[in-house]
Amino acid sequence: MKMSDVAKLANVSPATVSRVLSNPDLVSKETREKVMEVINKVNYKPHIVARQFRTKETKIILVVVPDITSAFFSRVLRGIEHVAVKNGYQVILGDTENDTDRELEYINLLLQKQADGMVLLTARQDKEKLEEIAEHFPMVLACEYMDGSNVPTVSIDNISSARKVTEHLIQQGHTKIAHITGPINVVLGRDRLRGFQQAMMSHDLEIDSAYIQEGDFTFESGYNQMLKLLALEAPPTAVFAFNDEMGMGAIKAVKDSNLLVPNDVAIVGFDNIKMASVIEPNLTTIDQPKYEIGKKAMELLLNLINGEALQKKRFVMKDELIVRESSELVKNMP
Amino acid sequence: MKMSDVAKLANVSPATVSRVLSNPDLVSKETREKVMEVINKVNYKPHIVARQFRTKETKIILVVVPDITSAFFSRVLRGIEHVAVKNGYQVILGDTENDTDRELEYINLLLQKQADGMVLLTARQDKEKLEEIAEHFPMVLACEYMDGSNVPTVSIDNISSARKVTEHLIQQGHTKIAHITGPINVVLGRDRLRGFQQAMMSHDLEIDSAYIQEGDFTFESGYNQMLKLLALEAPPTAVFAFNDEMGMGAIKAVKDSNLLVPNDVAIVGFDNIKMASVIEPNLTTIDQPKYEIGKKAMELLLNLINGEALQKKRFVMKDELIVRESSELVKNMP
DNA sequence: CTGAAAGCGCTTACAG
DNA sequence: CTGAAAGCGCTTACAG
Incomplete structure (x- = not known):
């Protein structure tokens, strides 16, 4: 069923059917109703791809x-x-x-x-x-x-947000702070790392290179990288995870190692997804609007x-x- | 830039350009390369809506x-x-x-x-x-x-799965079992409720009508309905939640009421989403493939x-x- | 207010 | 292997 078929049934031209559909004000009430009746009776649906092709709009x-x-x-x-x-x-x-x-x-x-x-x-x-x-x-x-x-x-502003959340850890008295980054080939990974570094440097804190571990956004990678950090000779006392998913993974890793969050290791995330306020302990994070x-x-x-x-x-x-x-x-x- | 423009630049017909793009085997190597060269030089992209319109395939x-x-x-x-x-x-x-x-x-x-x-x-x-x-x-x-x-x-088979998970609770010794349902106007809500009822009835267990509370798939509704159940004069000792989201909400509600899962109230969910194995206590559930x-x-x-x-x-x-x-x-x- | 006609950019059956 | 031509189903400028 195409527009010309509808037109025939309604005894009008295809142009009129088209107007009824796209620009009904151009058509008299009488004609419009006649056409609509046919359209409804045969359940005609215009072929949108044809319309898109004609109007150049999708x-x-x-x-x-x-x-x-x-x-x-x-x-x-x-x-x-x-x-x-x-x-x-x-x-x-x-x-x-x-x-x-x-x-x-x-x-x-x-x-x-x-x-x-x-x-x-x-x-x-x-x-x-x-x-x-x-x-x-x-x-x-x-x-x-x-x-x-x-x-x-x-x-x-990811750099400043990352700086802010890192400084929060510093204010809590932490000096041995690690960062589980996002993929470093993604700009967000680089920017949050930069914010982390800025905060550490401006407080004259050293960044142990083993304290920088790259994750891939996932819960699992947060979990695994946290286990790595805990296995260090001098493990960090606080960790900034690139996002909440990885932060939650990190929390799980700490718990599974029979340690406490935040007493043994403080953890912060980023994004403020819903689960961040549900998981226990609730996750400190940066809220993005x-x-x-x-x-x-x-x-x-x-x-x-x-x-x-x-x-x-x-x-x-x-x-x-x-x-x-x-x-x-x-x-x-x- | 359209196909006919490319054709002109390559000194062939539009038909040939079309063939190069959709059916290159029909074109001689020489012609094909000539056309491809032009296509690459001008970075021609075919107008897909036109193609879709023509071929009736999207x-x-x-x-x-x-x-x-x-x-x-x-x-x-x-x-x-x-x-x-x-x-x-x-x-x-x-x-x-x-x-x-x-x-x-x-x-x-x-x-x-x-x-x-x-x-x-x-x-x-x-x-x-x-x-x-x-x-x-x-x-x-x-x-x-x-x-x-x-x-x-x-x-x-949602009915049988719901029956299975309810029977698991019964086998754990529970008799006062509640069900936080999904929306009852959705077939899945009705089917899982039916499975719950079947399990209860086949074990001659009564279903207190206050033990059936309708949720809306969300964590929050699981939380709220669980609080309602806990406020009953005789609260249930086990709850089957329609899905894991609501199950996790229910767990949170139990914890917030200073009660323990599963000691005071056992909770089971449905779906086996990733978080079900992360939340504490881990959530018993039905795994859907x-x-x-x-x-x-x-x-x-x-x-x-x-x-x-x-x-x-x-x-x-x-x-x-x-x-x-x-x-x-x-x-x-x- | 309505219709006839052109045309959007492709593809493909047909002919050579 | 290649081209000329028809046509997919709409919309819209133009004419009346």
């Missing part, structure tokens, strides 16, 4: 996520989705599973006009290339970013799609240090 | 998820994705946030030919309607199903898309009871 936003499993990204997604749906766009997700090839495949969807715009929650491509694409297609980065790129970006990041990113993308100029390219959202049991020695001592 | 699979946040569904998704990608399909996700209207919107994408097929991880539509659609479009249900529908479906469910569902969908007949419509996957600390009294007593 009304689809593609969001690329490095890991759909992650509690962190799902909150960001919600922010994106809500703004998109309110503006008549549908959101589809591409999960890369941290694979840059799959990231590239999704970016190609944009180049091939299968979406009107794209939010990248992971940006591990060549910078020049991505900038080149962003010049021609609506695209915004969120959470992850590229050093000194001019692609519109929404994120927190996940929903707002998504919301802001989608708003910027709408601006780009509508050809509006952006006031600025880089939006730095406010983070917050949330101190909980996993790093507060005092409260836990009777 | 090579896209739409997966509809009730809650993208859920650790359970993300594993199912992985199974779907892996099979899809291996077969040249791209997976896009639609998150309904448990809203049946949004479910319907995504289903409309299929009707409008914006995807070649669809896996529904939530099926809360009118049965006749969904069956009607499934007759004309490739569609499979996974995890959630519809009573007595003939839409291809992959899931576990999440990845395999997704894999199987996608395989069935490929069959449907390729017009192959299915050997059968209903696939029941194997579940497994995983007994952990949250329900095993003995091991925890010194």
